[in-house]
Amino acid sequence: MHAYCVHYFRSISLIAYQYGVSFRGEPFSGGSSFGELFFNFLLLQSWVPSAYPLSFNGPSWSISVEIYMYMLLFVTSVFCSRCKAISWLLVSISAFVALINISYLNYLTSESMRGLSCFFCGAFCYALFKRFSGIKLEYKLASALEMLSLAAVVWSISLDFIYKDIILLLLFMSVVLLFSYESGIVSSLLKARFLQKLGVLSFSIYMTHYFVIVCFKALLTLLSKFTNFNFIYGEPGFKVMDLGNAYFNNSLLIILLLVTILVSKFTYLHIEERGQRFFNNKRLVTQ
The missing domain is CATH 1.10.287 (Helix Hairpins)
Structure with a gap:
């Protein structure tokens, strides 16, 4: 449920951005049209061929896939309990074959097939690890x-x-x-306290980084209008930030990372963690 909470919070933030800022053209047009809201609300944007998977909060395309993967994982774990590892492997292989031939399968999407193949490949990896732990x-x-x-x-x-x-x-x-x-040594380094904390924030970081980048691009676009110096380059749909100097660009990258981590920490504490507690309390009450 924490995925839903963070997804909706970030989507609402980007909808507000679309409504209030129109640096990238007409608001609520193209991939971020009102018609895409329905698919985003139900997290179906990566499953419906006619939908645009990167609409509004782009990273949520994978959450759209993941949320239904967990449902399928539950079904295979319950109804194929004795051969669940084999069922996971078969699902992964079938989805991968479909992904290779996606151009002939108009009723499927590459995002959903990629998610199926990788997700259940990961589940099969877990089964292998348990077997040879x-x-x-x-x-x-x-x-x-x-x-x-x-x-x-x-x-x-x-x-x-x-x-x-x-x-x-x-x-x-x-x-x-x-x-x-x-x-090994790399695994030991990954156990460092700072990296462990980043691991806790990883989902919020993933869901937040796109929003932070969009805000920085809007800020630089506004700055360009006042300074007559172009800080944004590229075509519509693919634009990059460039401050004209490698040192400045690297500094901007560090600032982006720090801001993303700070915003993600806020999102984790006040959205993700509170959402988990709310739904856990609801579940305890119903029991």
Whole structure:
């Protein structure tokens, strides 16, 4: 339920922005038209082919997929309890095959199929880890594997090559399994208190960063009008912020990160956490 709370809060914030600020053209037009509100309200924007998955709060496309994934996970866990790992693997493979052939399947969306394939691949990884959790990796070997796996992720994301989608899915699955053992130096670094706190805020950070970027772009657009210096470049739908200097751009990036973390902390404490307590109390009352 915390996903719903943060999603609606951020969507309302961006609707208010659309209503009050029109730097990017006519408000409530194109991908952020009133017609998209219905799909956003029910978190269906990534499932309906006619809907625009990135409407209003762009990151919520994945929440649209995820919220229904949990429902399907519950169904498979209850009705396929003896073979749930196999059912998860079959769902992941079926969705991945559909994703490869998405151009021929007009009634499906690439977002939903990508979500199905990756989500249930992750669930299958969890089942594998539970099955082989007794394996002990030597510290030096685990450290080498962790650093190599991260290098492989950076390399594979940066380049274009044949069968990239298949290789990435298998690579990420291997990385998730490797880091689940928490045996190497990178895993040890990730246990640092600061990073643990960021992990707690991760969902709010994900849902908030887009809103922060939109606000900064609006601010720079306004600043451009007063200074006659263009801080925003690109085409409609894909614009970047550029202060004209590498030092200034890097400083802007750091400020964006800090503001995102601060806003996310507020969102976590006052929206996400309160939402969790509210729905947990409701559930206890009904019981």
